[in-house]
Amino acid sequence: MSNAMLNRICNDENDPLLRVKLRCKHGDLLSMQTSWSEHNPARRFWSCSRYREDACNFFRWRDREDVDIRSKYVIQRLAKRIKELEEVLASYESRVESNQVDQMKVQRKEEAQYKEMVEAQWKEEVQWKKKAQ
Numbered sequence: 001m002s003n004a005m006l007n008r009i010c011n012d013e014n015d016p017l018l019r020v021k022l023r024c025k026h027g028d029l030l031s032m033q034t035s036w037s038e039h040n041p042a043r044r045f046w047s048c049s050r051y052r053e054d055a056c057n058f059f060r061w062r063d064r065e066d067v068d069i070r071s072k073y074v075i076q077r078l079a080k081r082i083k084e085l086e087e088v089l090a091s092y093e094s095r096v097e098s099n100q101v102d103q104m105k106v107q108r109k110e111e112a113q114y115k116e117m118v119e120a121q122w123k124e125e126v127q128w129k130k131k132a133q
């Protein structure tokens, strides 16, 4: 799951700070994100997307959100599980794709064989008709 999708799921639509217009030194309009780090799971923040490359250094937590220990534990594991399942899904998708390619190759080969067979029959028929005349 992309971070943008996770952010969408985790954001509380009624949060008054969700639509606050916050800008970094670049003047970029920042949107609220959710941290998935071990120490701050589900904690929301704003940061510049050019944080590393451009030394903007803009970073701000939404506020001091205390996440209870149980939730921290569960959230971390759920996030890890989502990643694992996405990897499994991706591997199935690539297998399905290669199966489809294989099936297409088999189908093309069968079509080519059928075409050859029809052509051979047609030639035989033509020769037979010539002899019959």
Ligand SMILES: [Zn+2]
Residues within 6 Å of the ligand: 024, 025, 026, 027, 028, 048, 049, 050, 051, 056, 057, 058
């Ligand atoms: Zn910036």
